Amino acid sequence: MxxxxxxxxxxxxxxxxxxxxxxxxxxxxxxxxxxxxxxxxxxxxxxxxxxxxxxxxxxxxxxxKTDLKKLEKVNQFFNTRIMYATDIEIWGVEDYWATPFEFLSRNAGDCEDFAIAKYFTLKAIGVKEERLNILYVKALQYGIAHMVLAYYETPEAEPLILDNYMDSILLASKRRDILPVFGFNASGLWSSRQRAQGNLSGRSDRLRPWQDLQAKMHKDW
Structure with missing residues (x-):
């Protein structure tokens, strides 16, 4: 078939x-x-x-194409195609970080799966990795942990936020419903304050789920 x-x-x-x-x-x-x-x-x-x-x-x-056009294309691609579901519903565990392959295969995922898929897809179409941060935030309206993708045109710039909760891509200052906690990519790990100052908090491989995800990506990509 x-x-x-x-x-x-x-x-x-x-x-x-x-x-x-x-x-x-x-x-x-x-x-x-x-x-x-x-x-x-x-x-x-x-x-x-x-x-x-x-x-x-x-x-x-x-x-x-401009990075903004790429952001819009990728954000729409995933937000309009893939359903939201919890890790318990999909994988039967409390927390599971799916690769884009698993995410698309299952046709469902939670917030980190959306953010991760957008991150790797944008890298694949030419957006520089240093401009992308997977951002762990608190969703103030719901009082829960949430994950989004942040795009920084320059290290000092205010980031744009790509979120599975909404299709619009807005500046972080327009997203009063989320509170940044820390961000990471393949290069490192930052607290929200240290990211603004350009200082690393440490290596992103300290995050075990991220480490496991990278290993799966090397196998599937």
Whole structure:
């Protein structure tokens, strides 16, 4: 069955490639075909189609577009396609950080899964890693921990916030409903105050879930 969908996708990809032949994009990105086979067995045909759609989006996105256009595209891609669900509902455990592959395969995830998927996707389409922070915040309206993705145009800039709770991308000062606690990416870990001062709190591999996620990403990416 996967071969049928793969052939259909290849035809679509060929047309897209012809249209975007002059566009600089992440054309080297390919999902491991063994993973696609496993995803179909575990999660069904829909998982394969979602993963191939994600692959096509990464491969055909013009890297010459502004970062803001890329942020909008990626934010909309995930917010409008994937359902919110808790880790208990999806994985049967209190806390599980899914890779983008698992997230898309399951077609559901919680806040950190949205933030993580956006982070890796934006990196894949040419947004510099140092401009991206996965941000742990307190959602004041609900009194719960929450996770979003922050984009800093410069180290000193006020960040833009990408959130699965809303489709609009707003400056942090416009998000009075969240209180930043700490942020991280592959380069390091910051408290909200230290990030503003440009000082690291430590290495991000101190976060065990992030360490486990990176290991899974190296296997699947």
């Amino acid at each position: 996967i071969r049928h969908y793969y052939r259909a996708w290849l035809l679509t990809a060929l047309i897209v490639t012809m249209v975007f032949a002059s566009v600089s994009a992440g054309e080297d990105f390919r999902i491991n075909r063994d993973y696609l086979e496993q995803a179909e067995i575990k999660y069904g045909e829909g998982a394969v189609l979602r993963l191939l759609e994600w692959e096509e989006m990464i491969r055909t996105t013009d890297r010459n």
